[in-house]
Amino acid sequence: MQHGKALRGENLNGVDLSGERLAESMLRGVSLVEATLIGTSLRSANLSGAFVSAADLRGADLSMSFLGGAFLGWALLQEADLCGAYLRGADLREADLGRAFLNGADLSGAYLGDAKLVMADLRQASLDGADLREADLSGALLQGASLRGAMLAEVKWTPETQWPEGDVDAIRQMSREEAEGRFVINTDDSVPSGIRIQHPPS
Template structure:
């Protein structure tokens, strides 16, 4: 449908039907693609800088190495999407569904993942520096080598992400050494599931007792 690394025109604008489209390397910067159906689209290496994809359907889409920096993806369906090595810096993923998504080595620096669904998402090696994960669901998510760390009680360290209200499970895989910290800042909300209380970054603001480390 497009030549690699060439601008793509006449895509139909908002709510376009692009299911299964071949858009490898397409230049779609600053486009309004609100609510478009890109289910299964092949968009690896595509440039979607600052593009509006609010409410878009991107389930099983191939977005490996795509440029999605500053893109709007609020409420987007990215279930099972391949976002390996994608650039999502400062992207707005508020309320996005990333269930089973592959975010291996994705750059999520400064991304807004508030209320995002990251159930079983693979974030191995992803950069979450400054990302906002407030109230995100990380049940069974895989997060090794992400470099996540927490502020010390005096707030003098550097936090790589905002984790208030994050939901996680016994099968969530945190970076080495972080699971104990997360347990100390969480309350049990169900069988094998927990929610981070306070800021998630400091023990100083906890209003609930920590989860026993049994």
């Protein structure tokens, strides 16, 4: 497939597109369920409203891409480059974003419940209103990120997790240590910060 290709609404479920160059392509509403896109270049591609559930995007370049409202539940995104990506309202439930690069990404209102963000780079990212309940932020970097109104109940973190400077004390106060070096944010609706804690779904 070629750079800048238009595949709007196409059904590409289960297709292997590993290593393909799809930068700046129009993939709005495309279905990539269980597709393989290891190392694929999707820089600045438009994947708004796409269905990418359980797809393998390890090491893919999704920097500056448009993924607003996309469904990426259970996707494998380890070490993927999502720097500057637009992910407003995207659904990343249980996605694996371990060591992913999300610097400056817009995740406002995104659903990241149970997502794995171990050692992910979220510096300068916008997580305003994002639902991170029960996500794993062990070792994640969040310096300069915005967490205004984010839902963080039962989020897991470690001493290596780097919270935004203004939220460090509040996060520590509302967390419990479940094991040595393993902390979990309490389910508590009254917290001394602009961060919103809500009960995880039963």
